[in-house]
Amino acid sequence: MARSLPKPIAGGLFISLEGGEGSGKSTLIRRIEAFLASKGCDVLVTREPGGPPIAERIREILLDPASRAMDPLTELFLYLASRRQNVVERIRPHLAAGGVVISDRYADASVAYQGGGRDLGLERVDALNREAIGDCVPDLTFFLDIEPERGLARGPGLTPSGGRGDRIEQEDLAFHRRVREAYRAWARRHPGRIRVLDARQSAEAVAEAALAAVLDLLRAKGVEA
């Protein structure tokens, strides 16, 4: 039987997921992707840093534990460069074609990790983000909130003191606490766009809350769901 064509959505639909290490983003992304595909949407899943080949190469530099000497502003500019390339090459064209984009981290991650974690300032990073993304702002962002101690312990073979994992994961607990506080403060500043989900709940409970919000968004976009 022929599969029906994906349904275009005027202007597309953009969802990003944010959270500390081990917050359960990947599981939730798979659930949202499957849900939207079942509604007939043309779904593109991407990640940051990364996405298109140029951005994936920037990712390697950023996450390589050997990049120890990296200056905080250099780090920010590389995240922004990766993001810019992803927006231009992948995200914007997919939205323009009426598709759905789900991004595993996006601009808020720079606000939290570089603005908060590296202490560069949330507003300063936000202003630079705008240069990189223009008006390509998500319709909806989920922030999976969890204490860093708990999240790091859940991660793939990580310890709260680091030692394994990528260059950012290896940062100390104080860094990850600043990241979390920055995410929480940023979510309070953007209550319409950023939904905070308690990531200590079961994966099922988190997915249920998230999918209800996605359904509301589909209806608001005029998609029959």
Ligand code: TMP
């Ligand atoms: P992940 O793919 O495992 O989430 O790894 C990406 C790492 O990069 C993660 O530790 C968060 C960090 N990060 C930043 O510090 N700033 C950013 O803007 C983004 C997108 C990610």
